[in-house]
Amino acid sequence: MHVQLNCVIVDADEANRREMASFLSTFGLSIAAQLPNSDQLADLLNRSDAPQVVIVNLDPGAMDNLHKIGHLPRQFHNVSFFVLSQVLDPNLLMEAMHLGVKEFVPLPINEQKFTAALERLASVHGMGKRAKIINVIPTIGGCGATTIACNLAASLAQSRRTALLDMDLVRGGVGGYFDMKPRYTIADVMQSAERVDRQLLDNALAVHQRTNVAILARPDLLEDTQRVNQPGLVRLLNIISRMFDAVVIDSTMSVDPMYATTLQSADTNVIIMQLNVPSAKNAERFVATLRRMGVESSKIKIVVNRFVKKGWDIDPVEVERALGLKISWLIPNDFKTAIAAINYGEPFVISTPRAEISQCISEFGQMLMGKVVSQAA
Ligand SMILES: Nc1ncnc2c1ncn2[C@@H]1O[C@H](COP(=O)(O)OP(=O)(O)OP(=O)(O)O)[C@@H](O)[C@H]1O
Ligand SMILES: [Mg+2]
Numbered sequence: 001m002h003v004q005l006n007c008v009i010v011d012a013d014e015a016n017r018r019e020m021a022s023f024l025s026t027f028g029l030s031i032a033a034q035l036p037n038s039d040q041l042a043d044l045l046n047r048s049d050a051p052q053v054v055i056v057n058l059d060p061g062a063m064d065n066l067h068k069i070g071h072l073p074r075q076f077h078n079v080s081f082f083v084l085s086q087v088l089d090p091n092l093l094m095e096a097m098h099l100g101v102k103e104f105v106p107l108p109i110n111e112q113k114f115t116a117a118l119e120r121l122a123s124v125h126g127m128g129k130r131a132k133i134i135n136v137i138p139t140i141g142g143c144g145a146t147t148i149a150c151n152l153a154a155s156l157a158q159s160r161r162t163a164l165l166d167m168d169l170v171r172g173g174v175g176g177y178f179d180m181k182p183r184y185t186i187a188d189v190m191q192s193a194e195r196v197d198r199q200l201l202d203n204a205l206a207v208h209q210r211t212n213v214a215i216l217a218r219p220d221l222l223e224d225t226q227r228v229n230q231p232g233l234v235r236l237l238n239i240i241s242r243m244f245d246a247v248v249i250d251s252t253m254s255v256d257p258m259y260a261t262t263l264q265s266a267d268t269n270v271i272i273m274q275l276n277v278p279s280a281k282n283a284e285r286f287v288a289t290l291r292r293m294g295v296e297s298s299k300i301k302i303v304v305n306r307f308v309k310k311g312w313d314i315d316p317v318e319v320e321r322a323l324g325l326k327i328s329w330l331i332p333n334d335f336k337t338a339i340a341a342i343n344y345g346e347p348f349v350i351s352t353p354r355a356e357i358s359q360c361i362s363e364f365g366q367m368l369m370g371k372v373v374s375q376a377a
Contacts, residue, residue: 005125006032007053008044016057026231027118028239029053038068045076052078052125058085059107062092066099073100080121084109122242131163131241134368135249135266139273139282144305147338148272148331148361149250150177154211154347155362156369160245163205163214165236167251167262169225172218174250179345182206182217187224189216190232201239211350214244230257237265246369253286255293263295268368270301273319275312280319287323301328303364308333329364329375332356 007029011017017034024031032051033044044050054072058065062085073081083096086107096104103117122128134152138145146168153164165186166174175181184204205214216236219225240247249262263269271286273279283302290300302323304316307330316327334357341348349358360375367373 005029005053005122005127006049006051007055008033008035008041008051009055010035010038010041011057012036012060013057020055020057024055024118026235026238027115027122028235028242029118038065038072041069041072042075045072045079050076050079053080053082053121055082056084057107058083058092059087062087062089063095066092066095069101070099073102080124082117127242129238129241131244131247132268132369133237133241133247133249133262133266134268134270135251135262136270136272137251137253137286139253139271139286140279143272143274143279144331144338145272146173146177146250147342148270148303148305149248150174150213151341151347151349151358151361152365152368153213153246153248154208155349155358155365156246156248157212160369161214161243162212162246162248163216163240163244165216165240165247165249166218167249167259169218169228170222172250173342174215175217176345177342177347178208178211178213178215180206180208180215180217181220182215185217185219185224186236187219187227189236190227190229201236201243211347216240228258230261233258233261234265237261241265253282255289260293263290263293266299268299268301269295270303270368272303272305274306275304275314275316275319277313280314280322283319284322287325297325300325301368302326303329303331305331306333307331329360329367331360331364 007024009017009020009031011020021031021034038056056069081101082103082105083101084105084107085092088106093104105114136145136149153162156162164174166172189201189204205216207214251259251262269290271283273283287300302325304327320326334355337348337352337355337357341351344351348355349362352358363373
């Protein structure tokens with residue numbers, strides 16, 4: 001079970017309240033109440049299920065409204081109070097500080113600063129983002145992205161809480177690679193309701209017994225893929241990255257808004273290629289796109305799959321020159337192990353941990369989590 005931050009919004013304007021509620025919910029905060037004034041605040045904070053966060057728009061009549069909140073921030077010192085106002089009068093700021101208000105947010109909101117303040121708040125309540133998000137992207141069909149994503153997740157899950165998201169929404173095969181048919185899918189955690197919370201996600205994630213990987217599968221019905229949307233995905237990543245140590249995404253090569261979200265949120269974008277012309281060309285196109293999107297080179301890792309020491313179509317050195325990036329990892333060609341794992345429905349890092357391909361992916365996982373390991377040449 002995971003903690004959920006509950007929050008109450010006080011704002012005289014209904015439209016403002018709704019807008020704030022929707023913004024906070026993308027952050028994974030749950031909205032316990034929306035009030036037009038602070039009259040009922042004390043009662044609410046005295047309840048056993050009291051919210052941990054109070055957000056008050058002081059306008060109009062900022063000083064009066066601040067005084068109405070009065071002693072509450074000191075009385076409920078475990079509750080974080082945010083006050084918002086267009087009035088930037090030093091007296092108002094001083095008074096707010098004096099009353100024990102944690103954050104004064106000038107209006108109109110600077111989204112970046114407000115997000116940073118919410119991030120601090122989440123950390124204070126032990127809910128900071130902790131997961132490394134690893135986004136696995138294929139450059140051509142069948143290059144091994146799903147195999148690598150599933151085995152990476154299974155390997156990481158041996159020592160860390162790990163989730164695996166199938167973002168190959170139409171053709172994705174993560175469920176099958178674990179021989180699972182989860183009841184809920186990524187489409188079921190997309191509602192824009194304000195109470196999409198950890199509990200719902202907890203229920204939707206199917207935990208694979210043998211590996212402990214928590215799987216969020218792609219929808220079974222193709223029509224349901226249309227329910228997966230960008231705001232929902234932002235919220236999902238925000239919540240899930242506070243619940244796990246590692247989040248692996250089996251993705252696709254796309255920059256539409258949903259995939260742009262995964263690319264920007266990822267700590268590492270792992271680009272899977274093979275040493276052939278179509279794959280290398282796509283890798284080059286995609287890396288160039290990531291650069292234009294402002295994704296730092298340190299967040300891009302090139303992985304060559306099905307590597308053989310002799311007989312490639314393109315020299316790895318040529319690939320590195322074309323991409324302007326080093327190849328981070330070479331995963332050996334081992335069709336027998338790879339296909340047996342798929343047919344059997346169990347990642348090879350578990351069924352045949354000593355195989356070279358298994359050790360290779362496990363070490364890659366360690367590297368992604370920050371351990372200094374490099375691949376033997
Ligand atoms: N290192 C490897 N050595 C040999 N075969 C591999 C390797 N990695 C993957 N394969 C095989 O390649 C095929 C495609 O793998 P996989 O489904 O993981 O690729 P993908 O990139 O996810 O494909 P898709 O385009 O369907 O999403 C499978 O039969 C798998 O067993
Ligand atoms: Mg795949």
